[in-house]
Amino acid sequence: AETELANIQMAVIAMMVDNELAWLPNPVMVATNDMSAFPDTSVCGANKIQDTNGNAYVRGKDMDGYILYQHDIIAGGTQTGLVNYVTTQYTTYWYDVDAAGTVTQVATSTQVPTLAPETAPDVVQEKVKDIESIMGRAEGLGIHVEAVAHEGEIMTITCQADDYTIFRDYVTALEESGRFFMVTPPAEKFSYITGGTIELVPKYQYIDMPAVYYEVNLALAPMTASDAIAILVGIAEGSGIDIDPNGGKLRIAPATIRQVKAAGNTYQVLSFRNIQLQGDYEDVMAFISDIDSRKTLRTMILKRVVISQVDVYGKTETTATVDVDIYTTES
Structure with missing residues (x-):
């Protein structure tokens, strides 16, 4: 204290x-x-x-x-x-x-706090917009994106183009998108490579923690891990993800529980790590967007996203690994 x-x-x-x-x-x-x-x-x-x-x-x-x-x-x-x-x-x-x-x-x-970007103050993070910017520009240039990872202050893209000029144009498009402070292509002979891992530093890293704490303070009772899992399953189902426990495409490991002290109070954090889901790109992004915007649960924070493309019986599907923290009152 x-x-x-x-x-x-x-x-x-x-x-x-x-x-x-x-x-x-x-x-x-x-x-x-x-x-x-x-x-x-x-x-x-x-x-x-x-x-x-x-x-x-x-x-x-x-x-x-x-x-x-x-x-x-x-x-x-x-x-x-x-x-x-x-x-x-x-x-x-x-x-x-x-x-x-x-x-x-x-x-x-x-006013919006001085540390916030010029976006609606209700937005917790901007991960979905970053990913959509990356994927949209890749699709427009015919770039095959193998994986996108968004964690903390760093993003990485692993991708491949048919020609080195296309890959170079993709890097330029990312630089000109206005969403990143820094875009760093692979170091080796950048002018002539057709792919690799690109590192980016997103501009928007805003997390409205006081608003999260305020929402927790309104709660009448602590949220249990079972309650939180039910909410995550509901978001997945609403997004079109197959949640069949016998063969579905959603996997949620048990939460770890920790306590944090902030704003004079003690809060409990349910941390879900490596949530696995798979489906159409639009469905997977709908799930991530719901969490990113706190649409369903305003005390939930999207901590990490890793997206990749897989071939399933001749059809391309999107897989995602997601980390989520849910704040609740002390039990």
């Missing part, structure tokens, strides 16, 4: 020094015992404890239900500066806190 508080302290101090609009995790902690300047905090006052300096730590909610904290984060209350409170709608309330701990609201602004 002290380490987490120290991290928040550093972020707020840096924000005050830079005097720039900054985005902090929700909720932000504020150095004061005076809640009058905040949005309606009539339900505040539960779970009061004190920090090592004897300052009250109050957990409550504002009139919109957003979790709100107050705490001494400005050097024992001896300094003044701007702090903010951020809702999941990206409304930022700015306050001045004086040495006595009195809060005065000085501004309100609404």
